[in-house]
Amino acid sequence: MNIAEHAEPTTKRVTLTFDNGPVPGVTERVLEILEQARIRSTFFVIGRNLDNPAAARLMRRAHAAGHWIGNHTLSHTVALGDRTGRDYALSEIEGAQARIGSCAHAEKLFRPYGNSGHLGPHLLSRAALDHLLAQNYRTITWNNVPGDWKDPDGWVDRCIAQVSTEPWSVVVLHDIEGGCLARLGELLRRLADRGVTFEQDFPGAVTLTRGGQIVSLPQGYVAD
Numbered sequence: 001m002n003i004a005e006h007a008e009p010t011t012k013r014v015t016l017t018f019d020n021g022p023v024p025g026v027t028e029r030v031l032e033i034l035e036q037a038r039i040r041s042t043f044f045v046i047g048r049n050l051d052n053p054a055a056a057r058l059m060r061r062a063h064a065a066g067h068w069i070g071n072h073t074l075s076h077t078v079a080l081g082d083r084t085g086r087d088y089a090l091s092e093i094e095g096a097q098a099r100i101g102s103c104a105h106a107e108k109l110f111r112p113y114g115n116s117g118h119l120g121p122h123l124l125s126r127a128a129l130d131h132l133l134a135q136n137y138r139t140i141t142w143n144n145v146p147g148d149w150k151d152p153d154g155w156v157d158r159c160i161a162q163v164s165t166e167p168w169s170v171v172v173l174h175d176i177e178g179g180c181l182a183r184l185g186e187l188l189r190r191l192a193d194r195g196v197t198f199e200q201d202f203p204g205a206v207t208l209t210r211g212g213q214i215v216s217l218p219q220g221y222v223a224d
Helices: 027-037 047-051 055-065 087-103 128-132 157-162 181-193
Strands: 011-017 040-046 068-071 138-142 168-174 197-198 206-211
Touching: 011 027, 027 181, 040 047, 040 055, 047 055, 047 087, 055 068, 055 087, 068 087, 087 128, 128 206, 157 168, 157 181, 157 197
Parallel strands: 011 040, 011 168, 011 197, 040 068
Antiparallel strands: 138 206
């Protein structure tokens, strides 16, 4: 552990989110680690994963434990801004939402597919944005993508470095095979040592839409 991490506590705020699950054999262990740390988070689930009854049970377990459940599209294959038809947008958004069912957050949390955590016009089509606004979705992005799924050696240090640069970090981790699980406990300990405050909510800076209104939507996040 870096000695610098024992410096005076900060007032940094951190919201943990977990994408691309639920995955049996992984998500339940993530839930156990979060429970031990008394941290509540949001799981942005892929709709088609929930066709597996074991995965659907994990979603319900997460919800019962106080975690929020968000929609991370039905298929997580082609970003909404890369396939701009209205039918595709509705299928990807509502197909997942239907599977989430009663576990959905009251604000209907939605996170677009970012294609490896990138922000840009691939996130949303005009049709997708119009639907999210009309149906009162709260659309959430991120500002800390440490790359747990692709860099097992470097992602924890990268996450902590990014936390130090933001007053409120929204961290994207993954409850999938090869994701954050092996080092999640280490990350939580190191963040706690730095005196961060763990939040469950999201700042306005990463909230694109909420309650039928645009909150913070850069023009470059919509393809057409």
